[in-house]
Amino acid sequence: MKVIDLLAQIPLFQGLPPEQLQEVAQIVVERTFPKQQLIFQEGDEGKGFYIVLQGKIKVFKLAPDGREQILHIFGPGEPFAEVPVFAGQQYPASAMTLEDSKLLFVPRTAFLDLIRRNPALALGMLAILARRLRQLAALVEDLALKEVPMRLAAYLLYQSEEQQGASELSLEIAKGQLANLLGTSPETLSRALRRLANDKLIASSGARIKILNRRGLQEVALGLRR
Amino acid sequence: MKVIDLLAQIPLFQGLPPEQLQEVAQIVVERTFPKQQLIFQEGDEGKGFYIVLQGKIKVFKLAPDGREQILHIFGPGEPFAEVPVFAGQQYPASAMTLEDSKLLFVPRTAFLDLIRRNPALALGMLAILARRLRQLAALVEDLALKEVPMRLAAYLLYQSEEQQGASELSLEIAKGQLANLLGTSPETLSRALRRLANDKLIASSGARIKILNRRGLQEVALGLRR
DNA sequence: CGTGCGCTTGACTTTTTTCAATAAAGGTGG
DNA sequence: CCACCTTTATTGAAAAAAGTCAAGCGCACG
Numbered sequence: 001m002k003v004i005d006l007l008a009q010i011p012l013f014q015g016l017p018p019e020q021l022q023e024v025a026q027i028v029v030e031r032t033f034p035k036q037q038l039i040f041q042e043g044d045e046g047k048g049f050y051i052v053l054q055g056k057i058k059v060f061k062l063a064p065d066g067r068e069q070i071l072h073i074f075g076p077g078e079p080f081a082e083v084p085v086f087a088g089q090q091y092p093a094s095a096m097t098l099e100d101s102k103l104l105f106v107p108r109t110a111f112l113d114l115i116r117r118n119p120a121l122a123l124g125m126l127a128i129l130a131r132r133l134r135q136l137a138a139l140v141e142d143l144a145l146k147e148v149p150m151r152l153a154a155y156l157l158y159q160s161e162e163q164q165g166a167s168e169l170s171l172e173i174a175k176g177q178l179a180n181l182l183g184t185s186p187e188t189l190s191r192a193l194r195r196l197a198n199d200k201l202i203a204s205s206g207a208r209i210k211i212l213n214r215r216g217l218q219e220v221a222l223g224l225r226r
Numbered sequence: 227m228k229v230i231d232l233l234a235q236i237p238l239f240q241g242l243p244p245e246q247l248q249e250v251a252q253i254v255v256e257r258t259f260p261k262q263q264l265i266f267q268e269g270d271e272g273k274g275f276y277i278v279l280q281g282k283i284k285v286f287k288l289a290p291d292g293r294e295q296i297l298h299i300f301g302p303g304e305p306f307a308e309v310p311v312f313a314g315q316q317y318p319a320s321a322m323t324l325e326d327s328k329l330l331f332v333p334r335t336a337f338l339d340l341i342r343r344n345p346a347l348a349l350g351m352l353a354i355l356a357r358r359l360r361q362l363a364a365l366v367e368d369l370a371l372k373e374v375p376m377r378l379a380a381y382l383l384y385q386s387e388e389q390q391g392a393s394e395l396s397l398e399i400a401k402g403q404l405a406n407l408l409g410t411s412p413e414t415l416s417r418a419l420r421r422l423a424n425d426k427l428i429a430s431s432g433a434r435i436k437i438l439n440r441r442g443l444q445e446v447a448l449g450l451r452r
Numbered sequence: 453c454g455t456g457c458g459c460t461t462g463a464c465t466t467t468t469t470t471c472a473a474t475a476a477a478g479g480t481g482g
Numbered sequence: 483c484c485a486c487c488t489t490t491a492t493t494g495a496a497a498a499a500a501g502t503c504a505a506g507c508g509c510a511c512g
Contacts, residue, residue: 061366064449069366069371085356086349086353086355086356087352087354087360092360093363112349119343119348122345123338126341127312127313128313129312129352129355129356129359130311130313133309133355133358134314134318136359136362137287137297140287140362140365140366141289143366143369144369144409145287145289145293146289148467174491176489176491183369183370184468185470186490187468187493189491190492190493191468193492194492206491223291373500374500402459411500411501411502412458413500413501413502414499414500415459416460420460453512454512455511456510457508457509457511459506459507459508460505460506460508461506462504462506463502463503463504464501464503464504466501467499468497468500470495470496470497470498471495471496471497472496474491475490475492475493476489476491476492478489479486479489480485480488481484481486481487482483482484482486
């Protein structure tokens with residue numbers, strides 16, 4: 001598939017006139033990464049941002065002792081690492097592939113040029129950053145105001161939504177990674193899962209989860225049930 | 227002072243041609259709020275964003291049980307609550323004055339119009355959102371990967387920077403509010419302060435803090451010293 | 453000068469982390 | 483396709499960090 005056709009699928013570029021799409025196609029660089037590959041590290045100079053074509057990317061903060069907190073996981077169609085394009089010049093976090101992935105790299109200066117000539121693109125990017133702020137604010141809320149079982153219940157319900165409201169859902173990421181996303185340890189996550197299963201809210205086998213009592217799970221997520 | 231002169235001082239509007247500045251002046255609304263006044267609540271429809279002229283504003287998330295996590299505190303010159311202007315239509319958090327405050331309200335549709343005609347303004351707003359993402363990512367990092375004394379030490383050093391690197395600094399906000407900002411309880415904050423004082427890193431009397439051992443405080447902030 | 457709110461302190465509980473050992477799962481090469 | 487080996491997940495027990503409850507103190511404000 002040609003780059004320009006891929007670009008036409010990206011929400012950010014929806015409605016971009018074909019000649020500008022062509023321009024984008026000429027400045028982007030396609031890059032592939034194997035699973036577990038570091039894409040950039042916090043503090044690296046950010047000369048552009050990325051768009052996921054295939055695969056899955058985690059963006060995370062690392063503590064000196066090696067513990068990590070995932071800020072976000074990105075899948076196909078999603079742009080990430082835009083922050084250094086617009087403010088500062090260094091990446092505020094690190095990024096790594098969770099699977100073999102194919103990315104487009106969009107160089108900073110060329111993209112800024114384009115945005116200056118196209119207000120719709122600017123508004124599209126503003127919408128993306130605004131949504132990201134919403135998500136990060138929700139993560140802060142989770143970490144500061146909710147306990148692990150609440151966060152886990154919320155994540156399961158969210159995944160269920162993502163998967164067409166199915167009651168049988170897949171965790172999508174390894175449990176260790178989920179622990180890093182929920183801001184806890186694998187041990188605590190494991191115990192939280194067991195607790196939900198004991199309470200007959202879910203049935204769990206490996207990365208496959210079946211929601212047995214959606215109402216009850218929602219109550220846990222909201223803190224109405226301990 | 228006239229609105230247009232106030233606007234000219236706001237970083238976001240730096241470099242805006244005078245006629246567009248005039249346009250902004252015509253669409254903004256000046257509003258004053260007493261201390262402790264709720265400006266908007268999470269979930270309210272956001273018809274525009276605000277700019278602080280005077281005073282201090284906290285933006286926060288509230289748990290059902292009343293606990294709160296402050297996401298950010300804004301002072302003069304800073305815009306806030308831009309998220310619903312660009313994505314979704316509801317505020318993702320609540321906002322309240324910490325002091326008597328004077329704000330400018332910038333209505334959404336008029337501002338979007340303006341931004342469509344002015345790429346520099348769009349880039350300015352992108353830079354603001356990008357910086358905010360950086361700050362929120364740092365807050366997530368603090369909450370997930372650092373203990374309370376580390377966060378407190380980092381806050382004290384940050385305040386010292388803000389106050390021209392002075393060793394004698396003011397907390398700027400009430401301790402109860404600082405606890406909500408650092409993601410902890412007043413009790414735990416109190417104990418953390420006493421611990422730093424016991425270790426002769428700071429001397430504290432009320433909201434006045436004197437840094438006695440900056441190096442040591444930095445070590446605490448980085449987790450090199452327990 | 454009193455009153456009240458915010459801050460501090462102590463005692464206790466809960467949640468989560470950490471350490472260690474075991475069990476299960478997944479990938480690789482024979 | 484199976485056996486092995488490495489990685490990942492689970493479980494138990496103990497420790498640490500922070501939260502909660504309750505009481506006392508003190509400063510600021512009326």
